Amino acid sequence: MELSEIMPAMPSTLPPFPNNVPTAPLIRISLQKILSNDVGENERFFTACKELGFFYLDLQNTHEGTSILNDADALFDLGEQFFDLDLEEKRSYDFSGQNSYVGYKGYGIAVIDKAGTLDRKE
Incomplete structure (x- = not known):
């Protein structure tokens, strides 16, 4: 699977982005699909890791995603408590x-x- 296959074109009403500014695509990978062993999403995930080295993990609609976000909130709270020491x-x-x-x-x-x-x- 090629990078162009996992990064669809997005229609926009915004003015065109300048051609002389380097950019990197931000691929959205669904945790829900990964956890359900979706073959296509697994391929997109592998390609994003191999070709880009990063991606946006969509945590919506999963218990695991909610748990990750709750843990992150708890860590931010802990950080605030630590720096108050x-x-x-x-x-x-x-x-x-x-x-x-x-x-x-x-x-x-x-x-x-x-x-x-x-x-x-x-």
Whole structure:
């Protein structure tokens, strides 16, 4: 299956997009169809992964999709609670000394440009 087969043309009333601006297609893959072993959707999924390396996962109309969205909401809530902690508590989750990207990173730890400017984000 070719990329052109999984990316249908979309009619539009908008002015034409400029030809000199690079773009990438955003393929919508249905979780519902994947879970029901839809052969065509499985082929579209494989092609999108192989040819593009990314896709939009449509979570509508599935218990699993609702569960994923609920879990994401819970993680955002947890993130807010974490960043409300006092600085010393957050620092106890700094694992940079173990060469790990996991955990807390405080202000001014990362260099963000060639001039050596430090970041301003936790």
